[in-house]
Amino acid sequence: MMSGRHTGEQHSHTVEGTDPQLYVEVHDPDADAGLRPILLIHGFSSSSKLNWEDTGWLSALLAAGRRVITVDLPGHGRSGAPEDMDSYSPSRIRADLLQIAFDAGVRPVREGDPSSGLDLIGYSLGSRLAWEFGATQPEIVHRIVLGGPNMADPLAEFDLVAAQRYLADGTPIADESTAGLLKMAQALPSNNIFALLSLVEAIKGEPYDPAEAVPHMPMLLVAGENDERAASMPRLATLAATSGSMAEELVLPGRNHTSAITSRAFKQAAVAFLGS
Amino acid sequence: MAEISFPLPDLGEGLIEATVLEWLVSPGEQVERNQPLVEVETTKSAVELPSPQAGKVVRIYGGPGDRINVGEPLIVFEVPDNTAGIVGTVPKEEAPKRRVRLSAVLDED
Numbered sequence: 001m002m003s004g005r006h007t008g009e010q011h012s013h014t015v016e017g018t019d020p021q022l023y024v025e026v027h028d029p030d031a032d033a034g035l036r037p038i039l040l041i042h043g044f045s046s047s048s049k050l051n052w053e054d055t056g057w058l059s060a061l062l063a064a065g066r067r068v069i070t071v072d073l074p075g076h077g078r079s080g081a082p083e084d085m086d087s088y089s090p091s092r093i094r095a096d097l098l099q100i101a102f103d104a105g106v107r108p109v110r111e112g113d114p115s116s117g118l119d120l121i122g123y124s125l126g127s128r129l130a131w132e133f134g135a136t137q138p139e140i141v142h143r144i145v146l147g148g149p150n151m152a153d154p155l156a157e158f159d160l161v162a163a164q165r166y167l168a169d170g171t172p173i174a175d176e177s178t179a180g181l182l183k184m185a186q187a188l189p190s191n192n193i194f195a196l197l198s199l200v201e202a203i204k205g206e207p208y209d210p211a212e213a214v215p216h217m218p219m220l221l222v223a224g225e226n227d228e229r230a231a232s233m234p235r236l237a238t239l240a241a242t243s244g245s246m247a248e249e250l251v252l253p254g255r256n257h258t259s260a261i262t263s264r265a266f267k268q269a270a271v272a273f274l275g276s
Numbered sequence: 277m278a279e280i281s282f283p284l285p286d287l288g289e290g291l292i293e294a295t296v297l298e299w300l301v302s303p304g305e306q307v308e309r310n311q312p313l314v315e316v317e318t319t320k321s322a323v324e325l326p327s328p329q330a331g332k333v334v335r336i337y338g339g340p341g342d343r344i345n346v347g348e349p350l351i352v353f354e355v356p357d358n359t360a361g362i363v364g365t366v367p368k369e370e371a372p373k374r375r376v377r378l379s380a381v382l383d384e385d
Contacts, residue, residue: 046321050321054321054323054324055321055322055323055324056312056315056323056324056326059310059312059326060312187289187319187320188289188320189289254340255297258317258321258322259297259315259317259322260322261321261322262297262315262317262322262323262324263297263298263315264298264300264312264315
């Protein structure tokens, strides 16, 4: 169900001279709780539709009275697939997300004003971006929910040469992680495989290091029990504590990196965490 | 009262089956149209299926971990006789669409 009004558009506000061609939707709830908007950042090889709409997140957040901003990452969903590598770099994506937030009317966090600032929910690669966005934008980010979060980016170890060789002539890929990620990317016919490889290449140029910049706002870490990333949550929580922040952890019994996303316990925890 | 059965819908992408993760409703419960019914996982993603129908849940098929093929029964609702229709089709709940012109339209050219 898509309750509430929403407007969708190809985001055309240029940040650094080139148009990022990002597809943005702003969803307004039927009954607004008066709280700050929530920006949703999806994972690698997914989209706002797959990660947040089909899984029931959008309707759950709208039912909780939250205003929701969704964006498809470059080369994903309904966003464009720019030719230039720079459009895919995590730093450039964060700059575009900041511009999208401002364009949606997000204002800096003000003490005592629950409608000020922005909450973030990220999943997988989206959690990496949310962690870095929170760390670098403390003026506007209020709280963060990080689903399926990592300590290091598996995409940074991706064997691009092997992947390109495989796509060109079917040469088998030796590295298991690379083969798995490419298989995931190819599973959806709608994916632009070459844009996704550009994203991988850009990520290899800016690998994830959560210790480099740590968010200072409260965060909720969530992962499926059968997701190996669950093991990274205590380490991220320690980083947060070291920087004076507070991190709650939630492990979802019986769930893996894919099935954790629809979990009702996950949604309820996020709504409660971001509503307080 | 009449019963209406809904099968596991086509989930697209050529998928032929899904695994039940968790039911969000139980027999005897009154549900609204579009209320989340069940979480299912396919080989490609996990999705939450909204109810195509308002009514009382009579039966649900499959527990967590069970596979259901597209087209096999997923859930049965009990609905008042007058909403079931003669051949089991369900009238849509939306108000009938009517075009009403609220303001005069000036010459478009």
